[in-house]
Amino acid sequence: MIELVLMKTLREYLDLAKEKKVAIGHFNVSDSEGFKAVVESATELGVPVIIGVSENERSFLGVAEIRALVNVKKDEGLPVFLNADHTYSVEASEEAINNKYDSVIIDGAEKPFTENVFMTQMVVKYARTNHPEIMVEGELGFIGKSSTLLDEIPEGVSEDTQTTVEDAEQFIELTQVDLFAPSVGNVHGLVSTGEPKLNIERIKAIAEAVNVPLVLHGASGNSDEEIANAIEAGIRIVHINTELRLAYREGIKKKIMSTDEVAPYKFMAEGVEEMKKIVTQKLKVFNGIK
Numbered sequence: 040m041i042e043l044v045l046m047k048t049l050r051e052y053l054d055l056a057k058e059k060k061v062a063i064g065h066f067n068v069s070d071s072e073g074f075k076a077v078v079e080s081a082t083e084l085g086v087p088v089i090i091g092v093s094e095n096e097r098s099f100l101g102v103a104e105i106r107a108l109v110n111v112k113k114d115e116g117l118p119v120f121l122n123a124d125h126t127y128s129v130e131a132s133e134e135a136i137n138n139k140y141d142s143v144i145i146d147g148a149e150k151p152f153t154e155n156v157f158m159t160q161m162v163v164k165y166a167r168t169n170h171p172e173i174m175v176e177g178e179l180g181f182i183g184k185s186s187t188l189l190d191e192i193p194e195g196v197s198e199d200t201q202t203t204v205e206d207a208e209q210f211i212e213l214t215q216v217d218l219f220a221p222s223v224g225n226v227h228g229l230v231s232t233g234e235p236k237l238n239i240e241r242i243k244a245i246a247e248a249v250n251v252p253l254v255l256h257g258a259s260g261n262s263d264e265e266i267a268n269a270i271e272a273g274i275r276i277v278h279i280n281t282e283l284r285l286a287y288r289e290g291i292k293k294k295i296m297s298t299d300e301v302a303p304y305k306f307m308a309e310g311v312e313e314m315k316k317i318v319t320q321k322l323k324v325f326n327g328i329k
């Protein structure tokens with residue numbers, strides 16, 4: 040577990056996570072209810088947390104609006120950080136950098152290696168020039184794009200598309216990214232027919248070969264034990280989205296179907312409660328809290 044000492048940046052918390060062999064939780068939100076659930080859970084446990092917003096999530100929330108929400112917590116002294124999750128263009132990455140997000144993911148994982156390297160280099164250069172404190176994450180190896188319930192493993196994802204140690208080293212060397220997301224058996228979304236297994240050996244090998252924190256995407260559906268093993272092997276940020284979305288929907292649905300309640304803050308509160316259960320349980324696993 041990470042004590043909330045006088046630390047300010049995501050970079051510093053990541054250094055501490057490495058030292059303590061724990062991971063920082065990254066949870067995607069679409070609105071103020073999701074934000075509330077994540078922040079309250081992290082605050083109750085006393086751990087740092089990252090709010091993630093994909094391109095679609097931040098276009099719904101507002102790129103600047105969610106930054107303002109996170110700033111309210113930052114000003115209260117809470118270690119809540121904001122990440123521009125899966126950003127598919129250099130322009131959208133620059134917009135997040137201009138809005139002073141704590142980190143941004145330029146996702147060229149579906150593109151050929153050289154093209155991925157090129158667009159990632161452009162974002163790293165833009166960040167270094169304009170806001171050098173902002174961390175840039177690169178991705179290598181396709182793991183699907185949809186944070187929903189899936190009938191099968193997304194097309195184009197297989198053991199063959201997992202990131203090799205050599206490719207990871209080369210990609211990081213060429214792009215100079217601050218954070219790296221490999222494909223190691225993880226998939227975006229929840230696979231109803233059974234989640235593929237994480238390649239713990241590969242995570243360990245990549246972590247030993249490179250000098251930047253590793254990020255595990257698409258951890259919804261992986262068991263607590265698998266995730267704990269991945270953290271032990273070197274993962275420093277774990278992403279959860281789909282499980283949170285399902286909990287939110289279930290919570291609101293239960294309330295709306297069982298009463299005639301019309302006050303949004305009452306039926307939305309049920310969604311918040313259900314999300315909090317997931318966030319708290321995951322944060323305990325990520326931070327080694329019993």
Ligand SMILES: [Zn+2]
Nearest residue numbers: 227256257278
């Ligand atoms: Zn992801």
